[in-house]
Amino acid sequence: MKINIYYGGRGLIEDPTLYVISKFTEILEELRVKVTRYNLYEEKNSIAMLPKTLKEVDGIILATTVEWMGIGGYMMQFLDACWLYGDKEKIEKLYMLPIVTASTYGEREAELALIRAWEMLGGIPYGGLSTYVENHVEFETNPDYLKIIEKKTESFYRVINQKRKMLPASNIVLRKNLLKSSSIILTPQESEQLSMYVSDDAYVKKQKEDIEELAQIYKDMLDGDSEAGQEFIRNLKDNFSPIDGFSASYSINLSDIKKTLVVEINNSHLKCYYGEKADADVIAKTTRAVMNKLILGRITFQGAFMSGELTAKGNFKTLRTFDQVFQFNIL
Numbered sequence: 001m002k003i004n005i006y007y008g009g010r011g012l013i014e015d016p017t018l019y020v021i022s023k024f025t026e027i028l029e030e031l032r033v034k035v036t037r038y039n040l041y042e043e044k045n046s047i048a049m050l051p052k053t054l055k056e057v058d059g060i061i062l063a064t065t066v067e068w069m070g071i072g073g074y075m076m077q078f079l080d081a082c083w084l085y086g087d088k089e090k091i092e093k094l095y096m097l098p099i100v101t102a103s104t105y106g107e108r109e110a111e112l113a114l115i116r117a118w119e120m121l122g123g124i125p126y127g128g129l130s131t132y133v134e135n136h137v138e139f140e141t142n143p144d145y146l147k148i149i150e151k152k153t154e155s156f157y158r159v160i161n162q163k164r165k166m167l168p169a170s171n172i173v174l175r176k177n178l179l180k181s182s183s184i185i186l187t188p189q190e191s192e193q194l195s196m197y198v199s200d201d202a203y204v205k206k207q208k209e210d211i212e213e214l215a216q217i218y219k220d221m222l223d224g225d226s227e228a229g230q231e232f233i234r235n236l237k238d239n240f241s242p243i244d245g246f247s248a249s250y251s252i253n254l255s256d257i258k259k260t261l262v263v264e265i266n267n268s269h270l271k272c273y274y275g276e277k278a279d280a281d282v283i284a285k286t287t288r289a290v291m292n293k294l295i296l297g298r299i300t301f302q303g304a305f306m307s308g309e310l311t312a313k314g315n316f317k318t319l320r321t322f323d324q325v326f327q328f329n330i331l
């Protein structure tokens with residue numbers, strides 16, 4: 001038999017939940033159960049991948065601590081991940097026992113929240129253990145409390161070992177008829193693969209950047225006069241000459257066509273689009289004709305500023321550097 005424990009507290013030494021799950025672990029291991037514990041605060045960057053750890057187990061324990069209100073963010077993230085990426089067919093066969101200790105009001109509500117969540121996922125909840133703990137030392141040294149923990153552990157073991165049936169709850173009907181985890185039907189393998197992508201921060205960041213870039217392209221196409229606008233962007237990209245360690249942003253308002261060209265430079269990465277950037281390092285205002293002269297190499301950015309054809313505010317050094325990172329061929 002295999003049982004996983006998912007601990008949603010913060011890992012504080014005085015957390016009585018840690019004491020309870022350690023006793024559960026000791027007793028279960030004496031009964032020759034393989035117990036694996038996952039501390040969600042340590043797994044916070046990969047919680048989306050944890051539902052795959054449910055595959056080879058017979059039951060789980062969801063343990064959390066109420067320090068203020070509710071089951072806490074880490075446990076909620078784990079349950080969200082189970083809903084989005086978990087294998088529902090496997091979850092339907094899993095017994096779950098909730099453990100909740102509280103230093104404030106709300107331990108019973110938190111236990112009920114875990115039971116309801118597991119029912120919504122289709123799993124089999126078993127009556128758990130919830131308690132208010134005013135003094136963790138007194139709680140952990142009380143022999144009567146230890147007996148209660150031991151009896152609850154042995155009872156949970158028997159329930160799983162005997163595969164006892166539970167009476168149905170109305171949440172089953174609600175889940176089948178009203179709740180849907182996704183508009184796209186995914187296989188368990190596809191859900192697991194998606195959870196791996198979601199937990200990869202670099203992948204998620206790149207996807208967001210791609211979506212933003214596509215959205216801007218379509219916006220430019222719908223705005224009208226996109227051909228001239230894209231010509232400016234193409235020229236900037238074609239004549240980009242990056243400087244190591246240089247990062248800056250420019251907002252260039254083309255007053256006669258009522259569009260703002262935003263140029264963002266981050267070392268060798270260049271991003272150009274039409275939009276708004278109020279916190280740009282240099283905020284400039286000019287006309288489309290002057291911008292045309294600039295990209296054709298007939299005038300420099302600084303030269304346009306000095307002649308009054310372009311007005312600007314912000315970092316003057318950054319303004320002058322524009323002519324170094326964009327070296328237009330003189331026609």
